[in-house]
Amino acid sequence: MKDILLGVNVDHIATLRQARGTRYPDPAHAASVAEHAGADGITIHLREDRRHIQDRDVYVMAQTIQTRMNLEIAVTDEMIDIALEVKPAYVCLVPEKREELTTEGGLDVVSNVERITSAVGQLAKAGIKVSLFIDADNAQIDAAKQTGAPYVEIHTGAYADAETDAEQQIELERIRQGVQYADKQGIIVNAGHGLHYHNVKPIAQMPEIYELNIGHAIIARASVDGLEKAIRDMKRLMIEARQA
Numbered sequence: 001m002k003d004i005l006l007g008v009n010v011d012h013i014a015t016l017r018q019a020r021g022t023r024y025p026d027p028a029h030a031a032s033v034a035e036h037a038g039a040d041g042i043t044i045h046l047r048e049d050r051r052h053i054q055d056r057d058v059y060v061m062a063q064t065i066q067t068r069m070n071l072e073i074a075v076t077d078e079m080i081d082i083a084l085e086v087k088p089a090y091v092c093l094v095p096e097k098r099e100e101l102t103t104e105g106g107l108d109v110v111s112n113v114e115r116i117t118s119a120v121g122q123l124a125k126a127g128i129k130v131s132l133f134i135d136a137d138n139a140q141i142d143a144a145k146q147t148g149a150p151y152v153e154i155h156t157g158a159y160a161d162a163e164t165d166a167e168q169q170i171e172l173e174r175i176r177q178g179v180q181y182a183d184k185q186g187i188i189v190n191a192g193h194g195l196h197y198h199n200v201k202p203i204a205q206m207p208e209i210y211e212l213n214i215g216h217a218i219i220a221r222a223s224v225d226g227l228e229k230a231i232r233d234m235k236r237l238m239i240e241a242r243q244a
């Protein structure tokens, strides 16, 4: 069975730095440690409000990342211009609301097909592989296919936030269905948001999933166990799940 890859999101290393306006900790350094610990890629979310990752981080990591950068951005001219300048290996187009604590839902591709198709085309022309961060919804998956984006990232937030086992099972089956449907459309399927050490296995077990992007839980565990161990532990859980 295919291995499943881990993209480590280092946004919340930057959250700690922004809390005091210091120069430490540096997400670029954390990205290097993460790669040495086995991360298959580095994800960073340059938010419009710059609450964590700063423009400087993007330009520095474009020079220092040894694996590949997955740059998450909103579908705005400002962010697309930055992506076209930096030319990361991957761009993941995500929804953003200024008042949100964290990403709440998936991108509404159905209602914005033209705009997103144009963005996908601009980025693809620059050699960037584009992913769309969407809910496990067949209409959104069909619309993603229509835009020409080669990847989707299925939003696992509702699964992660489920308050009961029954609700979590419903969300897990919703994700499973969406992952299988997207795979059948010939789309490469990633997943992420809210995954942690106690909920990752059922998602990692899905054979159609190419990569998981995980950040908050890894950085939180790293604050106690260290980043290298936090990443090795997460990768081990993902591999165990895939081999089960």
Ligand SMILES: CC(=O)[C@@H](O)[C@H](O)COP(=O)(O)O
Pocket: 009, 011, 044, 045, 052, 072, 094, 101, 102, 103, 133, 192, 193, 194, 215, 216
């Ligand atoms: C799109 C996504 O799921 C991640 O980028 C997540 O948004 C992490 O960043 P925040 O914690 O700032 O939402």
Ligand SMILES: NCC(=O)COP(=O)(O)O
Pocket: 009, 043, 153, 191, 192, 193, 194, 195, 213, 214, 215, 216, 217
């Ligand atoms: N796209 C998901 C991501 O990059 C990390 O999300 P989280 O693990 O910080 O919730």
